[in-house]
Amino acid sequence: MEYLEKNMSQVENGQLKLTNIYKSFGSVRALNDVSIFTEPGKIHCLLGDNGAGKSTLVNIISGVLTADSGEYLVNGKKVNFSTPKQALNAGISTVYQNLAIIPMLSIYRNFYLGNEPIKNNYFKFMDKDLAISTTKQELTKFGVTVNDVKRPAGTLSGGQRQCLAIARALYFGAKVLILDEPTSALGVKESANVLNQLVLLKEQGINIVLVSHIIDHAYDVGDLFYILKMGELAGSYDKNDVSSKLLRSILSK
Amino acid sequence: MAGLAFVWFFFSIFGHEAFLSLSGARSYLQVSSEIGILAIGVTLLMISGEFDLSIGSMIGLSSMTVTLLTINADISMPLAALITLLIVLLLGFLNGIIVVRTGLPSFIITLGSLFIIRGVTIASSKIITGRTQLGGLETANGYNIMAFIFNNDVQVGGVAFPISILWWIILGIIAFVFLNKTQIGNWIFATGASKETAELMGVPVFKVKISLFIVTAFCAWFIAMTQTTTYGGADVLRGEQKEFTAIIATVIGGTLLTGGYGSIIGTMIGALIFGMVRQGIIFAGADADWFQVFMGIMLIIAVLINGIFRKKYVTG
Known part of the structure; x- marks a missing residue:
């Protein structure tokens, strides 16, 4: 539990502010003067077509990439992440569509990957019993009952x-949760379950950024919508001011 | 496991009764331990998703370096062994750093270092001594200490078992605990299964890989010391093809060539099978050349089974 408290203590709440972000890859300008603001207790949807710059923006937020210019503030403090680990330590956790979980690794080893509970400081033995029982317990909170968490994920x-992946992020102190296309590979029932979980998390004061190209899913749960087009912010809308039909027409224009 | 039982029964039935005796066990365990110690390093590295083809040439280099330093430079053999170890670990580090920095397949990089190391060993040996084989270590300064560690016998039931079997088991247990019980063990599996995901979760994948190249180099050095003390000298060609036999033992033991899955116990069984087949064929009175055929077939069957197993394992 020590490391959990350690992680938590570094994070007050979870407010992100990115202003005038630019990012180019060679001659390709992926992000052009993009600014977004996200706050706890809301679900922010990042919408846009393929190549609109969603992934680049997510990668900058999560520390995979560094912006060429622009300002990135977490809880009002300027940050400059150069690795995903730094963003994780600041309470920003990203769940990638395909990279969230390692299928060959067991469920509990996935849960604790990079945050292994240590029994013996000298030899760095993993506390397997703790890992197994905690993994089971945390998964149950998300409606997943698995008898044997030693199974491959x-x-x-x-x-x-x-x-x-979401349970893991929250357990290790995430205040900001970024989800990259969480429902695009899921069936109707499973999508609904994941989206419901996000609403519950929002109510607990988590700052959620949802990247999706499925407008219906986004509109169902989202509070704020940022629309990216060709690397530029084409607009931001509050749910009260926009219908899903309107969002769709803006996106397909 | 089934493979091991099969091989044992096969040679028990078709082999000579000597296969079943203690001295028969001694014979195949000695072969197994040598390949097994090397395969321990290979397994850890393979689970992390990399290969090292240069370990065989590192054995030749180590045996030549330690002998040259002891005999020609008149350094006490344990100290010479230590200097050799440092050189070999540095080579392992270089292999590792080149692989992770360039992102090129380790197969190619270490194939290159295989030829470089072997070539340098042969050429420098010729320049310095004019020969490719050296002997006379038995009377050298400090040989006794080295022989005590690497070339001792342990008496079991009146048969002298070489100490390398004990080292194999000890190193195997250490590697097993390391891989399955520690944080770094978890990182090794994750690095091999998905480097990208491991990186996103904060695992230092480059450090993991480089360390394992160094561990593999250590295993090569260990075998070189065993061989050098046993034969009392060195040969530039020592360790030839050992890189392949170690990979065979590892793959027969169930480790996936692509990384992310494998076990030390499996590899130890793989090495045991290897030793049994090699000595069993001799006990059975067949020509030893058939050993290669047998191992080749075993390897292909093992890869096929591993592939099927992997699919089942991952998708449930």
């Missing part, structure tokens, strides 16, 4: 994998 369904 590849045996879980797509929805269960998303829940595992």
